[in-house]
Amino acid sequence: xxxxxxxxxxxxxxxxxxxxxxxxxxxxxxxxxxxxxxxxxxxxxxxxxxxxxxxxxxxxxxxxxxxxxxxxxxxxxxxxxxxxxxxxxxxxxxxxxxxxxxxxxxxxxxxxxxxxxxxxxxxxxxxxxxxxxxxxxxxxxxxxxxxxxxxxxxxxxxxxxxxxxxxxxxxxxxxxxxxxxxxxxxxxxxxxx
Numbered sequence: 216x217x218x219x220x221x222x223x224x225x226x227x228x229x230x231x232x233x234x235x236x237x238x239x240x241x242x243x244x245x246x247x248x249x250x251x252x253x254x255x256x257x258x259x260x261x262x263x264x265x266x267x268x269x270x271x272x273x274x275x276x277x278x279x280x281x282x283x284x285x286x287x288x289x290x291x292x293x294x295x296x297x298x299x300x301x302x303x304x305x306x307x308x309x310x311x312x313x314x315x316x317x318x319x320x321x322x323x324x325x326x327x328x329x330x331x332x333x334x335x336x337x338x339x340x341x342x343x344x345x346x347x348x349x350x351x352x353x354x355x356x357x358x359x360x361x362x363x364x365x366x367x368x369x370x371x372x373x374x375x376x377x378x379x380x381x382x383x384x385x386x387x388x389x390x391x392x393x394x395x396x397x398x399x400x401x402x403x404x405x406x407x408x
Contacts, residue, residue: 218244218402221292223300224251228258229387230298230319230394235265237395244402248290252277252302277305284311293405296398297356301333304356315405316356319394321386323368324352328361338382341373348372349382351389353397367397 220238222231228249235246249262249269262269276282284307287295297304297318304316320328322337327349332340341349350370355363369392371385 217242218293218405219247219291220244220294220296220398220402221248221250221287221290222246222258222296222298224249224256224258224298225253225301226256226258226299228256228261228298230390231258231296232261232265233391234296234298234395234398235261235267237399239265241399244293244399247292248287250283250286252300258299274302277302281307284308287311294398294402295356296394298394299334303330303358303360306358309356309358314355317366317398317401318354318356318361318363319390320352320354320361321349321383321390322352323348323350323370324354324361324365328352330360332361335379335383338379338386342377342379342382346373349386351386351393353394366401367393369393 224231238244238246246267249258249267251258251271254271259269270286272283295312295316327337327340348370350368352365353367354365357363369389371389
């Protein structure tokens with residue numbers, strides 16, 4: 216039976232798209248569900264383009280009910296992937312999917328992580344500190360922002376004259392290159408229950 220992936224995203228969903236592309240013809244796994252807390256997120260259009268079902272939820276549904284967990288269980292989801300999802304994952308969801316929720320962060324954790332550190336905010340901080348390199352981190356999710364066990368990191372050099380857009384581009388190239396492969400590798404390690 217195919218392994219089933221759910222992707223949570225809050226915005227454009229370029230990583231979600233790369234993962235959907237990666238598994239489109241896979242015999243082993245599929246993206247079965249896209250979830251978002253933003254009814255205007257472009258990731259919903261990407262899900263439609265790949266004919267992947269989507270679900271929009273609000274803060275109340277996520278933190279005060281089991282609606283999202285029940286949906287994931289009904290759909291027999293094996294792995295949850297956060298791809299630009301900005302809310303802290305509630306303890307109930309962490310307990311329902313122990314070591315089966317991963318996230319991608321646009322810096323080399325533990326540097327430039329934590330509450331409020333996402334997207335351009337991370338890249339601006341890296342630039343402001345005149346770092347010589349940055350990169351991406353794929354990690355398990357726990358009850359704190361960006362503090363779960365690190366699964367994989369990839370780095371890129373920051374050249375003199377690189378601006379925000381250049382750093383963002385280099386980071387996204389690494390994300391799109393590595394995230395789908397790491398998802399695939401993790402799925403192979405997850406035993407069917």
